[in-house]
Amino acid sequence: MTLAEFQQTQLPLVEAELTDFLKQHTTDPRLAESMLYSVAAGGKRIRPLILLAVVASFRKELTTGVYQCGAALEMVHTYSLIHDDLPAMDDDALRRGKPTNHVVYGEALAILAGDGLLTAAFQLLSQAQLANDEKLLLLQLLAEKAGSQGMVAGQAADIQGEHRQLTLEELEGIHRRKTGDLLLYAFVAGGILAHQPEAVLQQLQQLALHVGLAFQIRDDLLDITATAEEVGKNTHKDQLAGKNTYPSLLGFVEAQQALVAELDAAEQLLLVMGQQLVFEPALLQEILLKLRM
Amino acid sequence: MTLAEFQQTQLPLVEAELTDFLKQHTTDPRLAESMLYSVAAGGKRIRPLILLAVVASFRKELTTGVYQCGAALEMVHTYSLIHDDLPAMDDDALRRGKPTNHVVYGEALAILAGDGLLTAAFQLLSQAQLANDEKLLLLQLLAEKAGSQGMVAGQAADIQGEHRQLTLEELEGIHRRKTGDLLLYAFVAGGILAHQPEAVLQQLQQLALHVGLAFQIRDDLLDITATAEEVGKNTHKDQLAGKNTYPSLLGFVEAQQALVAELDAAEQLLLVMGQQLVFEPALLQEILLKLRM
Numbered sequence: 121m122t123l124a125e126f127q128q129t130q131l132p133l134v135e136a137e138l139t140d141f142l143k144q145h146t147t148d149p150r151l152a153e154s155m156l157y158s159v160a161a162g163g164k165r166i167r168p169l170i171l172l173a174v175v176a177s178f179r180k181e182l183t184t185g186v187y188q189c190g191a192a193l194e195m196v197h198t199y200s201l202i203h204d205d206l207p208a209m210d211d212d213a214l215r216r217g218k219p220t221n222h223v224v225y226g227e228a229l230a231i232l233a234g235d236g237l238l239t240a241a242f243q244l245l246s247q248a249q250l251a252n253d254e255k256l257l258l259l260q261l262l263a264e265k266a267g268s269q270g271m272v273a274g275q276a277a278d279i280q281g282e283h284r285q286l287t288l289e290e291l292e293g294i295h296r297r298k299t300g301d302l303l304l305y306a307f308v309a310g311g312i313l314a315h316q317p318e319a320v321l322q323q324l325q326q327l328a329l330h331v332g333l334a335f336q337i338r339d340d341l342l343d344i345t346a347t348a349e350e351v352g353k354n355t356h357k358d359q360l361a362g363k364n365t366y367p368s369l370l371g372f373v374e375a376q377q378a379l380v381a382e383l384d385a386a387e388q389l390l391l392v393m394g395q396q397l398v399f400e401p402a403l404l405q406e407i408l409l410k411l412r413m
Numbered sequence: 414m415t416l417a418e419f420q421q422t423q424l425p426l427v428e429a430e431l432t433d434f435l436k437q438h439t440t441d442p443r444l445a446e447s448m449l450y451s452v453a454a455g456g457k458r459i460r461p462l463i464l465l466a467v468v469a470s471f472r473k474e475l476t477t478g479v480y481q482c483g484a485a486l487e488m489v490h491t492y493s494l495i496h497d498d499l500p501a502m503d504d505d506a507l508r509r510g511k512p513t514n515h516v517v518y519g520e521a522l523a524i525l526a527g528d529g530l531l532t533a534a535f536q537l538l539s540q541a542q543l544a545n546d547e548k549l550l551l552l553q554l555l556a557e558k559a560g561s562q563g564m565v566a567g568q569a570a571d572i573q574g575e576h577r578q579l580t581l582e583e584l585e586g587i588h589r590r591k592t593g594d595l596l597l598y599a600f601v602a603g604g605i606l607a608h609q610p611e612a613v614l615q616q617l618q619q620l621a622l623h624v625g626l627a628f629q630i631r632d633d634l635l636d637i638t639a640t641a642e643e644v645g646k647n648t649h650k651d652q653l654a655g656k657n658t659y660p661s662l663l664g665f666v667e668a669q670q671a672l673v674a675e676l677d678a679a680e681q682l683l684l685v686m687g688q689q690l691v692f693e694p695a696l697l698q699e700i701l702l703k704l705r706m
Binding site (some may be wrong): 142145146147148150151152155200203206208209216226227228229231233234235236238239240242243246247252253255259260264266268269273274275276277279280288297341 | 435438439440441443445446448491496499501502520521522524525527528529530531532533535536539540545546548549552553556557559560561562565566568569570572573586590
């Protein structure tokens with residue numbers, strides 16, 4: 121199955137779990153509308169896609185519980201976007217080509233929509249159709265990667281670093297937590313759902329670190345080269361805001377080379393896993409290909 | 414043991430779980446400071462106190478797992494206060510006699526401190542020293558009561574109802590979710606931790622509904638009668654903001670009577686439970702006494 125076929129057949133099942141759960145578990149109509157607005161604003165669903173692709177790569181069945189995990193993960197990602205876009209944070213009016221949540225629903229409801237989505241993620245995961253020990257492992261890992269050791273800490277460090285020059289190490293520390301940790305969850309949760317041993321989860325973690333870095337470098341490069349229309353959000357923002365980015369710290373060409381190096385390393389790891397394990401790397405290889413510029 | 418002794422001996426153990434966990438699980442120093450600031454700002458810890466008192470009333474041991482549950486609950490409560498106080502929400506500069514989180518740390522970090530505390534609550538609970546099935550039950554219930562069916566929905570409805578006259582039914586619906594649902598969790602979680610059957614959990618839920626209403630009516634009355642110094646936050650705010658309150662809808666005297674009625678009903682239920690069950694109502698009776706004006 122190609123990645124395109126996989127996306128077309130599998131992601132709608134994640135979307136269904138996502139929207140059905142939110143509709144059934146939100147008692148305030150306007151709050152529900154606000155939450156569903158940001159969820160429907162779409163995006164590429166790259167995190168649930170990776171989670172599902174990892175499970176499928178180990179030739180395991182994609183069960184309802186797996187789709188529910190994917191939906192919970194996308195809820196956490198969506199909440200983080202809503203809060204990051206707030207005027208007090210990155211102050212973004214445009215996301216995925218649409219007005220951001222607070223522009224449409226006001227700041228108060230946007231904050232609450234984020235809070236609701238984060239809570240709903242834990243609610244859905246805690247009642248997912250999975251074994252109890254598996255659910256608790258996933259809950260612990262999700263909270264660890266999304267919270268004040270992971271994504272939230274990364275966003276806090278990002279905000280504090282805005283008005284000074286960072287070292288490359290500091291920048292990587294921010295991105296490893298801000299974007300990397302939730303991607304890491306996607307890879308490792310896929311491995312947990314495929315009942316893989318600790319050693320394999322470690323390999324998935326390595327893979328996730330390369331992909332996470334690649335993701336961020338690519339994002340920084342696109343902010344320079346792409347138009348708002350192409351990427352669905354305002355571009356050239358980083359430079360205007362004097363933000364620390366890979367191109368600003370490394371130079372444009374060196375940042376391009378770093379992107380290639382991370383993707384090459386990830387590619388190499390996939391090949392090794394394909395040789396060592398019952399593991400079919402084709403789907404994940406296709407995802408890596410899409411990250412090349 | 415009197416309530417005062419119970420508080421003095423037991424609450425420090427909840428506080429220890431709370432602060433130790435946050436210190437160990439927050440990687441950004443300023444974010445940690447902001448989270449700990451609001452946690453340390455104190456308050457009466459009424460929610461963990463109720464949870465612990467319920468467990469003790471059933472003559473069950475207070476284990477590390479119980480204290481961890483209390484700590485997780487207080488994290489959720491603290492997050493909700495930080496977000497509620499934000500300029501976009503209730504815009505409060507003073508809480509428990511101290512400047513609110515965003516006044517000290519800025520809006521961005523306050524939003525993130527709230528996000529971090531909410532996530533940490535689920536993290537702590539998912540790795541608490543309790544049986545797996547018990548933990549999952551508590552996680553499901555906490556997410557349900559804290560999220561877009563519960564507290565978050567109540568806050569959303571509250572904000573939307575600010576500029577129009579509400580019916581008493583609408584006002585009760587808002588408060589049942591906004592403040593009532595997390596109190597309900599405190600009572601029912603205590604019952605779950607004391608291994609009580611569904612019928613008893615139902616009684617605890619009834620008790621919580623009365624106490625929740627009493628709480629809110631009392632809060633509304635105090636806003637009129639007390640000084641900022643006495644309650645540690647700005648008073649007379651409701652009236653100035655044209656907020657719907659029990660006194661504004663029922664009249665002051667009728668609101669006082671409603672408070673008495675709710676506390677009487679709760680008192681009655683405690684007596685019945687004391688007669689029917691292995692249940693020592695004294696601690697909870699003392700808590701009710703404190704709510705009388």
